[in-house]
Amino acid sequence: MEKSIGIPKRRRTLRDQDVRIAWFLIAPSLLIILGVTLWPIIYTFILSFFVAPTGINQARTFVGFGNYLSMLRDQAFWDTVKRTLYFTTVSVTLELIIGLAIAQLIHSRPWSWKFLRFALIIPWAVPTIVNGAMWRWIYSADFGALNGILFQLGLIKHYIPWLTKPDTAMNLVIVADLWHTVPFVALILQAALAGLPEELNEAAAVDGANALQRFWFIRLPLLRPAILVALIVRTVEAFRVFDIVYIITGGGPANSTITISYLTYLFSFSYGKQGTGAALSFIISIFTITMAIFYIRFLYRPEETQ
Amino acid sequence: MRTFYKITAMILTLMMIVGMAGCAPAAPAGPVTIHILTMDQAGLKPAEIDQIARDFEAKNPDIKVVMEYVGYDYVHDKIVTGMAAKPPAYDAAMIDVIWPDEFIKAGYLLDVTSKVTPEMKSGIFPAAWYGVARNGKIYGMPWLMDVKYFMYNKDILQQAGFTAPPKTWEEMVEQAKVIKQKGLAEYPITWSWNQKEGVVCDFTTLLFGNGGAFLDANGKPAFNNEKGVQVLTWMKQTVDDGLTNPSAVSSDEMAVEADFLAGKSAFASNWLFQYADSNDATKSQVVGKIEFAPMPVFKAGADAGLASSSVDGSSSFAVMATTPYADQTWKFLTYLASNEVQMKYSANMLPIWQADYEGDSLNTLLGASPTNPVTVPAFKAQFPYANERPTVPYYNEASAALQLAIQEALTGVKTPQQALDEAAAKWVTLGAK
Numbered sequence: 001m002e003k004s005i006g007i008p009k010r011r012r013t014l015r016d017q018d019v020r021i022a023w024f025l026i027a028p029s030l031l032i033i034l035g036v037t038l039w040p041i042i043y044t045f046i047l048s049f050f051v052a053p054t055g056i057n058q059a060r061t062f063v064g065f066g067n068y069l070s071m072l073r074d075q076a077f078w079d080t081v082k083r084t085l086y087f088t089t090v091s092v093t094l095e096l097i098i099g100l101a102i103a104q105l106i107h108s109r110p111w112s113w114k115f116l117r118f119a120l121i122i123p124w125a126v127p128t129i130v131n132g133a134m135w136r137w138i139y140s141a142d143f144g145a146l147n148g149i150l151f152q153l154g155l156i157k158h159y160i161p162w163l164t165k166p167d168t169a170m171n172l173v174i175v176a177d178l179w180h181t182v183p184f185v186a187l188i189l190q191a192a193l194a195g196l197p198e199e200l201n202e203a204a205a206v207d208g209a210n211a212l213q214r215f216w217f218i219r220l221p222l223l224r225p226a227i228l229v230a231l232i233v234r235t236v237e238a239f240r241v242f243d244i245v246y247i248i249t250g251g252g253p254a255n256s257t258i259t260i261s262y263l264t265y266l267f268s269f270s271y272g273k274q275g276t277g278a279a280l281s282f283i284i285s286i287f288t289i290t291m292a293i294f295y296i297r298f299l300y301r302p303e304e305t306q
Numbered sequence: 307m308r309t310f311y312k313i314t315a316m317i318l319t320l321m322m323i324v325g326m327a328g329c330a331p332a333a334p335a336g337p338v339t340i341h342i343l344t345m346d347q348a349g350l351k352p353a354e355i356d357q358i359a360r361d362f363e364a365k366n367p368d369i370k371v372v373m374e375y376v377g378y379d380y381v382h383d384k385i386v387t388g389m390a391a392k393p394p395a396y397d398a399a400m401i402d403v404i405w406p407d408e409f410i411k412a413g414y415l416l417d418v419t420s421k422v423t424p425e426m427k428s429g430i431f432p433a434a435w436y437g438v439a440r441n442g443k444i445y446g447m448p449w450l451m452d453v454k455y456f457m458y459n460k461d462i463l464q465q466a467g468f469t470a471p472p473k474t475w476e477e478m479v480e481q482a483k484v485i486k487q488k489g490l491a492e493y494p495i496t497w498s499w500n501q502k503e504g505v506v507c508d509f510t511t512l513l514f515g516n517g518g519a520f521l522d523a524n525g526k527p528a529f530n531n532e533k534g535v536q537v538l539t540w541m542k543q544t545v546d547d548g549l550t551n552p553s554a555v556s557s558d559e560m561a562v563e564a565d566f567l568a569g570k571s572a573f574a575s576n577w578l579f580q581y582a583d584s585n586d587a588t589k590s591q592v593v594g595k596i597e598f599a600p601m602p603v604f605k606a607g608a609d610a611g612l613a614s615s616s617v618d619g620s621s622s623f624a625v626m627a628t629t630p631y632a633d634q635t636w637k638f639l640t641y642l643a644s645n646e647v648q649m650k651y652s653a654n655m656l657p658i659w660q661a662d663y664e665g666d667s668l669n670t671l672l673g674a675s676p677t678n679p680v681t682v683p684a685f686k687a688q689f690p691y692a693n694e695r696p697t698v699p700y701y702n703e704a705s706a707a708l709q710l711a712i713q714e715a716l717t718g719v720k721t722p723q724q725a726l727d728e729a730a731a732k733w734v735t736l737g738a739k
Binding site (some may be wrong): 270272 | 379382383386387389408411412413414485492500501502507514551552553554555556557564565568570627628699702703706710713714716717719
């Protein structure tokens with residue numbers, strides 16, 4: 001906190017001028033940001049109260065909360081929510097566990113750790129669409145690399161038609177997503193690990209704590225703010241998952257990989273029901289905001305941040 | 307912690323840069339640049355359309371044509387998003403035979419009735435106009451007349467001891483069982499039954515081939531009656547018996563082609579492009595081994611006098627209603643669909659012009675590509691049996707309900723009857739709105 005130190009009046013005027021110039025300088029970008037984010041949000045919100053068919057000069061009918069209610073009463077919608085929560089929970093949990101393990105590995109400076117850290121960036125830097133296309137080929141039933149490897153290793157006798165079973169398709173999408181997102185979590189946690197004071201760790205070692213205890217009681221609590229950041233960013237992103245599903249399965253088989261963002265897309269663009277699509281996107285926002293509040297309420301402790 | 311914040315800030319900055327990259331401004335226009343959206347699947351290959359566009363530009367220096375190719379399953383949604391912009395992202399787009407009702411209602415398609423010449427009207431097959439003509443008005447230029455063809459691998463059939471292709475689906479199953487037994491193919495039949503339009507196309511072929519229909523005389527869904535349930539039960543049975551490749555549930559037409567052209571299956575139903583590709587040694591291991599046969603029907607259909615049953619997969623090009631370059635765009639579309647161009651590029655797409663199939667023109671057409679002596683008779687034999695999917699403005703959502711039902715039955719989530727009943731109920735709800 002800045003303390004008041006009795007600044008002379010002349011300097012305060014200068015400061016005022018600075019503030020004015022600052023506003024002036026950021027005004028153009030502020031306008032753009034408001035234009036491309038705030039206005040669409042408001043517009044979508046308004047749209048969510050109308051039956052709004054796609055098209056040019058289409059008549060819109062005000063239905064109040066009709067779009068929201070019709071969704072909330074639809075069993076297919078709740079199935080989609082359940083599916084999306086499953087995707088989010090499983091993928092974020094695995095990302096954190098694997099990401100933390102990789103971060104710890106890099107932190108312990110094994111041979112070639114610099115290469116490892118560099119290599120980690122590649123899957124994350126690949127656009128999701130490219131990643132999805134790649135995994136679709138890996139899973140290809142007749143020509144895929146996964147079948148090829150398993151077959152050559154003698155683990156399977158017949159090629160397996162991946163992505164054709166409703167109960168496993170989502171897990172395969174999660175694996176493809178993990179490949180892309182684990183590096184993000186690992187990089188954040190590795191950076192946080194690098195910033196931790198070594199003295200505590202050493203002191204605990206002197207006191208006789210073993211490696212597991214040091215990790216559990218010293219490092220993990222200190223990592224909490226970094227984990228929180230990774231958790232919030234990844235949960236929100238995972239809950240809105242769209243592109244990887246769009247590319248790998250297109251929602252199939254039998255709707256088993258349709259997530260709530262995909263449903264929003266279908267209503268807005270394939271079925272021409274923009275009002276329903278808008279309502280769905282607000283329902284997604286409510287879910288994600290709730291989750292973020294939950295995390296901050298239970299995990300965020302300001303006294304631990306520096 | 308400082309390193310942590312630094313790296314987090316770097317990551318966030320990177321994310322924003324990557325995000326901004328998508329918003330790069332469009333290239334500045336030349337004299338007049340028109341943007342055309344089409345599919346990279348059936349009909350002409352992208353390289354061929356590109357060549358046609360270059361030829362057109364040479365003849366019309368004031369017009370520049372930018373083509374954009376996407377997979378068939380993405381075209382519809384690209385049109386919808388493209389039309390949200392002013393001017394639209396595309397000046398013209400390929401329109402599948404199932405979309406005109408929705409797009410006309412949405413006001414996307416320019417009424418080109420007055421631009422269509424009498425020569426076009428009388429010269430092009432009436433069936434090709436079906437995709438763009440509604441209520442006495444014309445909303446586009448016919449381009450491709452396609453239908454699903456039944457193709458089989460002659461070699462595999464011979465080795466299995468069969469001298470003729472099957473005439474009924476029951477007969478195909480018998481042949482497939484022998485082929486599987488003899489180890490000639492692990493999965494003798496391949497289909498495009500993924501949760502997209504492809505599965506509805508194959509269902510249409512099979513449904514009408516069993517004497518069924520989508521709607522009854524009163525316009526109520528009828529695909530869930532016993533005819534439809536028999537078809538879906540049969541589809542699932544072929545998967546359960548290991549005759550249909552189980553990957554069909556996640557395969558589109560391109561995957562069917564890959565499977566068939568690798569010589570892994572004996573029977574495949576696909577659009578015309580698969581035939582020319584089967585004779586392209588860079589893509590195919592079955593060059594010269596693929597033959598056409600009329601699309602089979604079920605025994606019940608055959609007994610009722612049905613000779614064949616397939617599905618119409620024709621498409622057109624439409625000028626977008628809000629384009630500032632309607633005349634230039636129409637000029638290109640008429641060139642693209644002109645008899646001269648269609649005759650020249652007939653290897654992957656047969657002409658829509660009736661005169662090409664008569665007299666001297668027929669000889670020219672048969673000589674225009676090495677595959678034409680086979681594909682032209684196949685087209686003439688199969689197209690008359692092309693059945694239509696329903697023409698309703700809410701087709702996409704109705705189709706999605708049917709896709710879901712078929713997949714639920716195929717994967718054993720629901721029984722065929724239960725799944726089709728639910729889809730039919732959805733159609734009723736959609737129609738009531």
